[in-house]
Structures are given as C-alpha cells and as structure tokens.
Amino acid sequence: MDSLRFFLPTTIESGANCVRSAAGRWVLGRKALLVTGAGAAAASGALADAQAALEARGAGWAHFDGIRANPDADQVYAGVAAAQAQGCDFVVGIGGGSALDAAKAIAWAAAAGVPRERFFRVRPEPGEAALPIVAIPTTCGTGSEVTPYSIITSHEAQTKVNVSGDGLFPKVALLDPRYLASLPPQVLCDTALDALSHAIEGAYSPRSTRFTEALALEAIRTIVPELVRMAHGAFVNLAQLQYASTVAGVVIAQTGTGLVHAMGYPLTYHKGIPHGRANGILLAGYLDFMARPCAALTEKLLEAASLRSSDELHGLVDALLDATNATPEAPSEDELTRFTREPLRLDLVRRYRSMPSPEEVMDIYRTGF
Amino acid sequence: MDSLRFFLPTTIESGANCVRSAAGRWVLGRKALLVTGAGAAAASGALADAQAALEARGAGWAHFDGIRANPDADQVYAGVAAAQAQGCDFVVGIGGGSALDAAKAIAWAAAAGVPRERFFRVRPEPGEAALPIVAIPTTCGTGSEVTPYSIITSHEAQTKVNVSGDGLFPKVALLDPRYLASLPPQVLCDTALDALSHAIEGAYSPRSTRFTEALALEAIRTIVPELVRMAHGAFVNLAQLQYASTVAGVVIAQTGTGLVHAMGYPLTYHKGIPHGRANGILLAGYLDFMARPCAALTEKLLEAASLRSSDELHGLVDALLDATNATPEAPSEDELTRFTREPLRLDLVRRYRSMPSPEEVMDIYRTGF
Numbered sequence: 001m002d003s004l005r006f007f008l009p010t011t012i013e014s015g016a017n018c019v020r021s022a023a024g025r026w027v028l029g030r031k032a033l034l035v036t037g038a039g040a041a042a043a044s045g046a047l048a049d050a051q052a053a054l055e056a057r058g059a060g061w062a063h064f065d066g067i068r069a070n071p072d073a074d075q076v077y078a079g080v081a082a083a084q085a086q087g088c089d090f091v092v093g094i095g096g097g098s099a100l101d102a103a104k105a106i107a108w109a110a111a112a113g114v115p116r117e118r119f120f121r122v123r124p125e126p127g128e129a130a131l132p133i134v135a136i137p138t139t140c141g142t143g144s145e146v147t148p149y150s151i152i153t154s155h156e157a158q159t160k161v162n163v164s165g166d167g168l169f170p171k172v173a174l175l176d177p178r179y180l181a182s183l184p185p186q187v188l189c190d191t192a193l194d195a196l197s198h199a200i201e202g203a204y205s206p207r208s209t210r211f212t213e214a215l216a217l218e219a220i221r222t223i224v225p226e227l228v229r230m231a232h233g234a235f236v237n238l239a240q241l242q243y244a245s246t247v248a249g250v251v252i253a254q255t256g257t258g259l260v261h262a263m264g265y266p267l268t269y270h271k272g273i274p275h276g277r278a279n280g281i282l283l284a285g286y287l288d289f290m291a292r293p294c295a296a297l298t299e300k301l302l303e304a305a306s307l308r309s310s311d312e313l314h315g316l317v318d319a320l321l322d323a324t325n326a327t328p329e330a331p332s333e334d335e336l337t338r339f340t341r342e343p344l345r346l347d348l349v350r351r352y353r354s355m356p357s358p359e360e361v362m363d364i365y366r367t368g369f
Numbered sequence: 370m371d372s373l374r375f376f377l378p379t380t381i382e383s384g385a386n387c388v389r390s391a392a393g394r395w396v397l398g399r400k401a402l403l404v405t406g407a408g409a410a411a412a413s414g415a416l417a418d419a420q421a422a423l424e425a426r427g428a429g430w431a432h433f434d435g436i437r438a439n440p441d442a443d444q445v446y447a448g449v450a451a452a453q454a455q456g457c458d459f460v461v462g463i464g465g466g467s468a469l470d471a472a473k474a475i476a477w478a479a480a481a482g483v484p485r486e487r488f489f490r491v492r493p494e495p496g497e498a499a500l501p502i503v504a505i506p507t508t509c510g511t512g513s514e515v516t517p518y519s520i521i522t523s524h525e526a527q528t529k530v531n532v533s534g535d536g537l538f539p540k541v542a543l544l545d546p547r548y549l550a551s552l553p554p555q556v557l558c559d560t561a562l563d564a565l566s567h568a569i570e571g572a573y574s575p576r577s578t579r580f581t582e583a584l585a586l587e588a589i590r591t592i593v594p595e596l597v598r599m600a601h602g603a604f605v606n607l608a609q610l611q612y613a614s615t616v617a618g619v620v621i622a623q624t625g626t627g628l629v630h631a632m633g634y635p636l637t638y639h640k641g642i643p644h645g646r647a648n649g650i651l652l653a654g655y656l657d658f659m660a661r662p663c664a665a666l667t668e669k670l671l672e673a674a675s676l677r678s679s680d681e682l683h684g685l686v687d688a689l690l691d692a693t694n695a696t697p698e699a700p701s702e703d704e705l706t707r708f709t710r711e712p713l714r715l716d717l718v719r720r721y722r723s724m725p726s727p728e729e730v731m732d733i734y735r736t737g738f
Contacts, residue, residue: 007381012376013374211612
C-alpha cells in the first residue's frame with residue numbers, strides 16, 4: 001500500500017484586522033510585490049491594510065495591478081518584470097483566485113528564472129524555492145491561499161494549466177472576513193460554489209483519506225446552509241463562508257480537484273462562464289455519476305449538506321443562479337461534444353476514482369444545462 | 370481582535386509500511402540518531418523498518434535507547450551526548466510520547482547548544498532551529514508527532530515542564546497502524562484516553578477556533594466508539610485510534626492542553642498513575658465544571674461521543690479501567706489538597722477558558738477517584 005501524505009506548510013492567520021495585527025508574522029522580506037487585479041484588493045480594504053502593515057514593519061512595496069480573471073502567462077511575466085525591476089524579495093497576492101494564483105506563478109518564475117517561452121513546458125522541481133508567498137483572499141472560493149496550485153490560462157492549449165509545486169504553497173494565509181463584504185452577490189455565489197465543488201471533488205478523489213474526508217464534510221456542512229440563505233436573499237455569514245472555503249482548499253491541496261474542474265475549464269475558456277459557476281452547474285450530475293461507484297460516500301456528502309438527493313442540489317444551484325441573475329446560456333450539443341474531449345485528455349487514472357466514458361461526460365454536461 | 374493562528378508544518382505520511390515506502394521523504398540527513406525506549410520501538414517492528422529505510426537511502430544511524438517513561442533532563446542529555454559523539458545530523462523518535470518528546474528535546478538542545486544546567490531555564494527562540502525531527506509513534510495518544518511540545522520531567526520542580534517551540538514540530542510524522550498491534554491493552558487504553566483528553570481540552574481552550582473544534586469533534590467521534598469496544602473486550606480498530614490520536618494532536622498543537630493535563634501531572638509525578646489514565650480519570654469532572662460556562666459546546670462534545678451525560682463518560686472510563694485491570698488507588702484528601710496547588714500555579718488566563726477555584730479543582734479530583 002502506498003503511503004498517503006498530508007502536508008500543509010501554510011500558517012493560517014484569521015480574524016478581523018489580522019493583516020495588521022499579525023504583521024510581524026507575514027512581512028517576510030524587505031520589499032513586497034503586491035499582486036492584485038484592478039478592483040477587489042482596493043475596494044475590500046485589504047490593499048490598504050497590507051500597505052499599512054508593511055509600513056509599520058519598515059518594509060517597502062511595489063504594486064502590480066495587472067491581473068485579470070483567468071490570468072495568462074503574459075500577465076504573469078509582466079509581474080515577474082515588475083518584481084525584478086523593483087527588487088522585490090517576496091510576493092503578496094491580494095484578491096480572488098486569479099490574483100493569488102498569478103502571485104504564486106510570479107513568485108516561482110521570478111525565483112527560478114523560468115523564461116517566458118518555457119513557462120508551460122517546465123514544472124516546479126520538488127524543493128525548488130519560489131519567492132516567499134503571502135495570500136490575502138478577498139473571495140471565498142478558490143482555496144488558493146492554502147494550496148500549491150497556480151492555474152494559468154494557456155491560449156495555445158486553449159484551456160487552463162495547473163502549475164503546481166510544494167514551493168508554491170503560501171507561507172502565510174491571512175483571512176479577514178471583512179474583505180468579503182464588498183463582493184457583488186454573483187461573485188460571492190460563484191466563489192462559494194467553487195468551494196463546495198472543491199469539497200465534493202476532494203472527498204471523491206482516489207487520494208482522499210479519512211482526514212480529508214472529515215475536512216470535506218465540515219466544509220460542506222458549513223457552506224450549504226449559507227447557499228440556502230443566499231438563494232433566499234437572506235443574510236449570509238461571511239466568516240463561515242471564508243472558513244469553509246479555506247478548509248475545502250486544505251482538502252484539494254492534498255487530493256487535487258477532479259472531473260468537475262476538468263469539465264468546467266472549457267465552459268470558462270470557450271463560453272466565459274465564471275469558474276465557480278461552471279463547477280456549480282456540473283455538481284448535481286457529477287454526484288449522480290459518482291453515486292454508482294461510491295454510494296455510501298455520496299450519502300454522507302448529501303447528509304452533510306442536509307440535502308435528500310442530487311436533485312435537491314440541482315434545485316439549490318438553479319435557485320442561486322436565479323437569485324443572482326446569473327443563469328448562463330446553454331452551450332450547443334456540438335460545443336458540448338467538443339468540450340467532452342478535454343476532461344478525458346487530463347491524466348485520468350490519478351485524478352478520477354471512476355473513469356467516465358465520453359457519453360457519461362456528456363450526460364453530466366447535459367444535466368447541468 | 371487578536372489574529373488566530375493555525376500552523377502545522379509537519380508532513381504526515383500514513384498507511385501500512387509507510388516508513389519504508391516513504392523513505393525518500395523522511396531520511397533528512399546523512400546519519401540519524403534513533404531515539405527509543407527499551408522495548409516498544411523494537412517490539413512493534415518500527416525500529417527495524419526505520420533502519421531498513423535508512424539503509425535503502427544510504428544513510429547511517431546510531432541507536433540511543435535510554436529513554437524511560439516521563440523522561441528527565443539526564444536522559445535528554447545522554448541523548449545529546451550520543452548525537453554529538455556519533456555525528457548525527459537528524460533525530461528520529463520511535464515509540465510513545467516519552468521517546469518522541471525526548472527526541473525533540475535532544476534535537477533542540479543539541480542544535481542550540483543548550484547547557485544541561487540551563488535546560489529548564491531557557492526556551493526555544495522563535496525561528497530557532499533544532500536538528501530535523503522525524504516522529505514514528507507506536508502508541509495512539511500522545512499526538513507528539515504533530516505538536517511543538519516536549520514534556521520533560523523536572524525533579525527540581527517536581528512536575529513536568531513543557532519545552533515548546535515551532536522548531537520542535539517534527540518535519541515528518543510516519544503513521545503505520547501495525548505498530549500498535551503489539552501494545553499491551555493497558556497502554557492502548559491509557560493512550561487512547563490521553564488522545565480523548567487532548568480533543569476535549571482543545572475544544573474548551575480559549576485559543577480554539579471553529580477549525581480546531583471541528584477537528585476535536587472528529588477525534589472524539591472516532592475515539593469513543595473504540596473505547597466502548599475496548600471496555601467490552603471487543604476488537605478495536607487500531608488505524609482509527611491512530612488517526613484520531615494524530616487529529617487530537619493537531620488540535621493541541623494549536624490550542625495547548627488545559628486543566629486536565631495540569632491536574633494530571635501531579636497524579637503521574639507523585640502517584641505514578643500513567644499520564645493518559647490520570648487524564649481519563651479527570652475527564653468527567655472536568656466536563657461538569659466546563660458545562661457551566663460552556664453549555665452548548667459541552668452538549669456538542671457529548672453528542673460527538675454519543676454519550677448522554679458526563680456520568681456516562683465516567684461510567685465508560687471506570688469500565689475501561691476495570692476491563693484492563695488498571696483502577697488506581699485513590700490519593701488521600703491531604704494529597705489531593707497538595708496536588709490542587711499545581712494546576713492553579715500554571716499560567717491560568719491563557720490556558721483555561723474558565724478559571725477554577727481551589728475547591729473546584731478538588732471537586733474534579735474527587736469526582737475522578
């Protein structure tokens with residue numbers, strides 16, 4: 001039997017004002033590259049908190065705000081150039097998954113001296129260092145603050161590529177739930193569905209252990225009641241969502257994601273459906289598919305969600321998309337047939353407990369739309 | 370509000386044969402000091418596995434088997450001398466809490482050059498390195514394989530002293546449930562009670578978070594059914610106990626232990642009651658005491674244990690001690706009065722959610738015996 005590994009080298013600091021109050025534990029160099037998108041880092045207050053904390057510790061910073069949704073290698077290398085031009089010795093990602101993932105890729109490419117044209121061709125070596133990474137999430141879905149993954153869009157491969165290595169784990173993750181307060185409802189909903197998807201895919205992973213399963217159940221138990229409240233337009237507990245999203249991130253850091261993410265990427269790349277929403281749409285069909293090889297586990301997942309069936313999950317996701325005015329247009333059958341090839345191309349045996357046929361993948365797509 | 374930290378820099382490898390199959394991930398130097406007691410490391414097969422793995426990786430070792438229950442500074446410094454004489458560059462603790470804790474203390478004292486006479490007077494500095502530590506537990510209670518604590522007996526202070534620092538976290542913990550198969554029933558029972566005590570004290574800690582509480586509940590949910598089976602002389606799932614003990618260790622690595630440990634130490638030091646058993650005896654009275662300030666949490670803990678009341682917990686512990694022929698002699702009232710001073714001397718505000726009076730400490734002792 002193979003040994004199963006649990007590894008989480010990230011220090012998690014949580015609580016209101018933690019970016020300022022824990023400054024002594026996350027200012028890891030003389031000058032930080034603050035990697036952000038155009039809006040959320042500033043709007044959430046996280047950027048100002050980080051700058052104040054850096055100042056309080058006598059550290060400098062440069063601000064690179066060139067990250068957009070689904071970042072590509074051009075954005076990563078603009079960040080690498082900024083880090084080098086400014087002499088930054090650590091990297092702080094502030095924002096959603098895009099900013100955090102880009103910060104990791106920048107930290108690795110800058111430290112390892114990876115040339116732009118080889119970025120998608122090489123992988124971080126075991127033990128290969130990146131610049132120290134600090135993650136300050138302003139959404140509650142990616143889990144990137146506690147994973148070794150950086151998902152970067154490759155236009156050549158027309159999908160997303162996972163640049164992953166132990167050196168890409170953030171050294172510190174800073175969780176302040178107040179940063180979620182400025183999120184638009186659609187983004188809150190999309191990212192919460194992403195977190196739910198991490199928990200479910202992680203639990204079904206062939207690399208799942210009793211420990212990651214317990215963490216996945218805890219995440220599901222926490223997220224689903226908030227989704228139900230969201231669908232009813234009721235008050236949502238942001239601290240709970242943030243917590244559950246990080247716990248689900250701890251799960252996929254060990255197990256990886258699975259079929260839902262692999263099927264979701266083409267929906268995002270070709271149809272522009274936001275990442276978490278694309279996953280959410282596919283979850284009910286995925287649960288049906290996995291209920292055959294994994295009946296007992298599927299029961300446990302539904303029980304943790306306080307849902308009686310995958311149909312109820314389907315209904316919940318529909319209600320959420322409806323409530324946030326986010327129901328996407330369905331792709332054509334031709335498009336779905338094309339998309340079906342992609343998840344099957346990804347290294348199947350390691351990632352999926354049960355290997356789907358093209359027809360089964362199509363079925364999950366069709367159930368979603 | 371203060372920031373709350375979660376930190377677990379230990380890689381956990383688990384599964385039958387993991388010491389040999391994961392050798393590439395835990396042989397962290399050229400020559401290991403294997404720190405063991407006189408019996409369990411060899412009897413369990415763990416010592417032979419570790420030696421075979423070291424050999425397979427071309428590393429050397431020296432074997433220091435001078436650790437006894439409740440190790441003191443003399444034993445630690447005999448280990449330091451062995452590490453230095455043999456030129457060891459990493460330390461592998463194999464055994465129960467005594468061997469693991471001693472291995473950590475040796476790794477720190479050897480790397481930091483702490484002189485024997487200053488051992489209890491200085492503490493590991495933040496960031497101060499120890500020799501890399503690998504932990505191979507052969508019991509299922511200590512949690513030491515995933516904590517930064519090393520509990521060493523001070524004859525001067527007539528109790529146990531916690532030598533603790535982030536550098537004392539093992540780099541790798543190797544969990545092979547087969548090593549528990551050779552444990553005498555009394556030891557299995559004592560260590561499982563210790564693990565249960567970690568979960569309960571951790572959940573009540575003022576430093577507990579929703580995450581550590583979820584982990585504590587998972588540990589309780591896993592341990593108690595095995596204790597019930599143990600009390601009935603039925604088959605016990607060793608892998609479950611080992612898993613739960615490590616999860617409970619992850620909890621106390623974040624929260625520290627609490628009143629039960631503080632009250633248990635004098636029972637061990639003065640009356641020779643094994644550590645886990647001393648804790649187990651005190652648990653029901655502790656639950657009664659904590660039910661006043663923390664009624665809802667106490668309900669959750671009992672529910673996770675599938676027990677209706679602290680009385681049922683008391684009954685379970687009694688049945689266990691009976692089944693393993695381990696019921697200790699009750700200390701006299703005079704002795705208990707003396708013991709009462711110690712837990713009250715320990716830094717109360719940080720460690721206890723609710724500060725007990727001497728009478729309340731006496732009550733918990735009396736409930737136990």
